[in-house]
Amino acid sequence: MELSFTQGRWNYESWGGFDPIPSSNAKPPGVELWAVFDAPQHLIDALWKNLTHTLSGLFCASINFLESSTAYSAPEWSFPPASGKLRYGTLPREAVCTENLTPWLKLLPCRDKAGISMLLDRPSIYRGFYHSQRLHLTSTGSGSEGMDPGIILEQTLTVVLQPDSQRASLAHASEKHIQPSWSLSSIFGKQISGRCVLAETSNVYFLLDRGLVAELEHIHKENEKSEENVLISEKFWNNPSFELSAKPDRIFIEESSLLSKNASVLYKFEIEKYGESEPFDLGLFWKTPVVWLCQQAPLHANRFLMGSGNERGAIAISLKSTQSSEGFMGSNSNDERCELRVDVFQVVPWYVKVYFHSLQVFVDQQPKAVSDIIEKIHVSPSKDKVSPGVMELVLTLPCSVSSAVLTIEFDKGFLHIDEYPPDANQGFDIPSAIVSFPDFHARMVFLENDSLNKSPEKSPVMSYTEVLLVPLTTPDFSMPYNVITITCTVFALYFGSLLNALRRRVAEEERFLKDK
């Protein structure tokens, strides 16, 4: 099971999309929950409902809105881990605040009172561009890999912060634009003073990713003309490009992957050695300006709405090749039959009625026949007020593709007046689509003498598209009041005039007095 709370959008262009960090930690905004059940099929929906309610109570969020069948779906093969007993749901508009972080921290043995989690200063986290807290539960069945049966809970908090560049530029002359230096105390305002005593291991890892390592080696070779790879030598932490304030206990180099000749470098700092008297504060001090690119996924996925008006529209998913795709396909682009496989999984709420027959594919701005590009498609059309429309596609694009666009048309439906949320005029959300590349695995393997592995699980490279906001026609919510007042006025005028006309005698009182 995985539950994630995210605020902000992962900027794939700047922060990368290929490494394990973006692939497993870039999540759609709001709440995303998926779970694989080990129960008979007919019980799974009831179990899912109970799960959503329990999680909503535990994390103080409205996860219970995922209980209704219009909010979740059961993807068959496009969402890993693919199995028939998977349920997937997402709430794009759920806000994430410190009230959700606190129960998440309560699951940690030392909460935020000791160890690395002491750094979690709330204002610093929420000031960042993106923050996402994630819980991943796996239950190990008996006898798998010699582990005892139990549950493994993995919690990850991903924060993207910008160091305060004003402080950093004090030390350097202003004509050079250097990327800002930072330290844990400058970002979070705190240092790590020792580890949590309940933790078996407590480590801080500092990763220089492939693009950066390549740039640094390039600069170093140009300046020093020395063959030695400074980053992993003894004096690495004081090399001409940057300086680290703490000495790492171990250095790992990524086992070079087939796709890229560069390898990332990982520094490991063991927190056990630090304590109250000597707190741990990792600082990076840049000396030369360096510009590097984070490795991107083969294609960059974007999604947007087309059309205007409140009756119909179209959704378009565009896939654009990124610069690093040349590096990917380099090894086998000679082969004309090279194909890139792209999986697309999209859930659309029932009130956005998608016409699956209107699916069109454009490759390099030329329309193509759908059967050429789409290898496999599974569609579950929406039922009004019962289930959303689910689309799972496998596309096979030529490796030399520069852009591909999928468009699909839809009609906007109507909701019952009670079903409109209080802020109906803002619009309704279509959750993020998931674009994954099963041919590529986001994996970083670091080997040392005792073959320590990092992130050994095979997970395909995944990216989430934007959440779309669809304005639907909203009724005039004051109409019932207007109708009642108009109707009552008409009735009052009618009956008043009728009774007047029937019973009123003009000057009757004078005649009565006269008769007397």
Place this chain on the structure above:
Amino acid sequence: VDYRGYEVTVENFLRVLTGRHETAVPRSKRLLSDEGSHILLYMTGHGGDEFLKFQDSEELQSHDLADAVKQMKEKHRFKELLIMVDTCQAATLFNQLQSPGVLAIGSSMKGENSYSHHLDSDVGVSVVDRFTYYTLAFFERLNIYGNASLSSLFSSYNPSLLMSTAYYRKDLYKRRLEEVPVTNFFGSVMETIHTDAAYKALSRRNSGRFEDEMSLDQSVHHIEKRMLIKVNDGEEIHDSNPEGEEGACKCPWSTFRNKFQKAEN
């Protein structure tokens, strides 16, 4: 925070008060109160003559609130209830109340508006209303060992500072306000009795063993709640209750003290 965003609806509010939830709703989203509980209900927002607005699309009417409180009383879900309302014409919201044991105070009377205190220039909207601000100011002035009473709280509201008249209704509340400490509803003061016996877990069938029983006073904020923990063993109460008048539904506090005295003896 247990309910937020689209979940804050009149229906959910009334469900929380009356306890009629679907089976799947977790405990942290329920009001787990019993006949000995003291509940604080604090409501703020926009309101008017006999109503309070929820999310700009729904209203809570005063007779709905009175009905819910009546149901709560019938189901023995509270012993004392304090309702504080901070809206325009707040006092009209509790016009229809009839259940005993309820004390209600509103920030303004019929025909009066309630005003906000100050706004924050970063956020751009008002951050606190006057009635709430002066309530908080009262509590911040308190000494933790002092024994301020509800009457001192209610008389601390100055109509010229509030720009409205804070009106309270005590005809349904039997105790004199001068004798009721503010910790009756705000915060919780528990009498703790030290015992050397080991704490035994709940076991329903043993009638011969002495078992500890705890009952906490509970305060309920508009959205926030604290859990009520109650270890109940029905048989023990019946056996050890020396007065034995009402049988089942005796106040747990007195039952506990009785049991302890019996143990001491």
